[in-house]
Amino acid sequence: MSILIDNELCTGCGSCVESCPYGGIEIIDNRAVMIDKCNLCGACIEACPVEAITIEREIIEKKDLSEYRGIWVIAEHYKNEIHPVAFQLLGKGRELADLLEVGLTLIILGSDFDEELNSFAKYGADEIIYLKSPKLKNYYSDLYVQVLTELVQKNKPEIVLTGATPTGRDFAPRLAKRLNAGLTADCTGLDIDLYTRNLLQTRPTFGGNIMATIRTPNSRPQLATVRPGTFKASEYVKRKAKIRKIEYDFKEKDSVTKIVKVIHKHKEKVNLEDANIIIAGGRGVGSKENFKIIEKLAEVLGAELGGSRVAVELNWLSQDRQIGQTGKTVSPKLYIACGISGAIQHLVGMQNSEIIVAINKDPNASIFSVAHYGIVGDLHEILPTLIKEFMKTKIVD
């Protein structure tokens, strides 16, 4: 299994060298040559303008994957509340399930959800499977893996989705390993190739500089963890779901680890993920003092305040307000980016917003490429006018 270069076709143009994230290809004597840093990722294949590069894959015997059907979403909870990422995944899951013409199932492992189950139907699931045990009030890696392995093996879903949270990212890899199933971490895009029924899982890699689309062509189920805030929950008023309850009688010794204590801290005041409007500032704001005008706009619009990594690093803003690859991922209805140049690490955290407004002095700033409305100019002059005009329209209304 290797990358093959056709010396007849290769023109030595070097496109492949530029595309390689690992530095695994060089131009020697005007021809591309693979060196041992190659990780077989295949970026060069796409980049080659003359199709001189191919990857030699062994032909794997096509397995019959047709017994696997349906999409599952595994929920997690905290203080008896389902983490919203489960409902967001049901929103996307409904779309994928309709494409594949299969059912959508919500899986909950817990102890106190009997009464609420019916109310979850509105998020789009056809079926809710509730795995109940007093012990499952808390999260145990090994019990989750054990219970979910049995359930997957019995019911054979083709896709299993869960949140890319410290909980999801704890049990999903172990579950994947036990099932010998492919798992893609921290996806920010999901789609279906209808012909193969493959899940196309897109995720940022190399600190968000590159996007990779991953698929699991020869095995099922296909597992993926998805970053909270990537998709939106939908509500369907009249939907009903079939409810299945399975009770477990777990004892203390059934888990190899023991929870000594759970410490609850104060809940974060900042809730960017659920905000309808976010006003964010970046380097262009200039100083902590200057941030006040952004705060003022946020105040009149009833918006949350956010910022780029630079703004947080310069202490203009607290860490919990950082948006982007190393901060939060948000998708509000309105995102106003003030003095943010739009490094890709920032864009991956906000590009799913419904409407993006960019205000920047530099007309070439990359933030404009994702913006719906662009304003080229000095934010210190524009923001006060925006506030003034907004107050006027409010009075007219």
Added chain:
Amino acid sequence: MGDKIQIFVCIKQVPGVQEVKIDPKTNTLIREGILSITNPLDKNALELALSLKEKHGAEVIALSMGPPQAEEVLREALAMGADQAYLLTDKVFAGADTLATSYTLSLAIKKILKDSKNKSKFLVFCGTHAIDGDTAQVGSMIAEELGIPQITYVQKFELKEDRIIVQRTFRKEEVVIIESKLPSLISVLKEINIPRYPTMLGIMKAYDKKKITYLDSKAINAKENKIGLKGSLTEVWKIFIPERKGEQIILEGTNEEIARKLWTNLKNDKII
């Protein structure tokens, strides 16, 4: 090895991605001047192991899989104070996804344990994730391969004879204190400690006295269909630099005109 606890630390060599930039003209990666480094969180894992060595006399074994030049990160680990270093390197390991990587690493751990006649007196430490791939999957998968408990996202760690007591962060407002036993696998967050720098003496030892053991697929007795690209169930179908084209409207005019246009548009879009 007698009574000493063996601590395996999994280390990955990664490109210093914070410096990876895109050339806006050609829309390609600028690779010039990018150095390969030790994955930062793996240094925290190593620091934890070294602090236990100082306190309890453990043996610290650094382990990496990668091309021959990944030797550099193991030299650094030795210079920081690791006792042994193993590099899993073989052309057939290339293209591994997390399933194949964890299989390969766990076979090496099993081999080293067997050679030192150690059955259960060991720990495996990893960083929660690597900064290049950022999957955070290999740790849990190694624990599954070895059949030992895992505790991920750890910010505090304490060893009491054969028990370990750790703090795991689930979310900002919830920390759970968990008790487990030897053997266990731990993945650490950067809050757990501040990694030390190698000393001059350490660096000299790392190049002079200590050796790196190379292991290929035969040495660990790996099954051909479980390693490298062949042993991977996920495949990279497409790698691309995100296209950022939208249909944007640039609002022009005086500041007042711009402001009015924006609010009218947003009202028409039913956003405000």
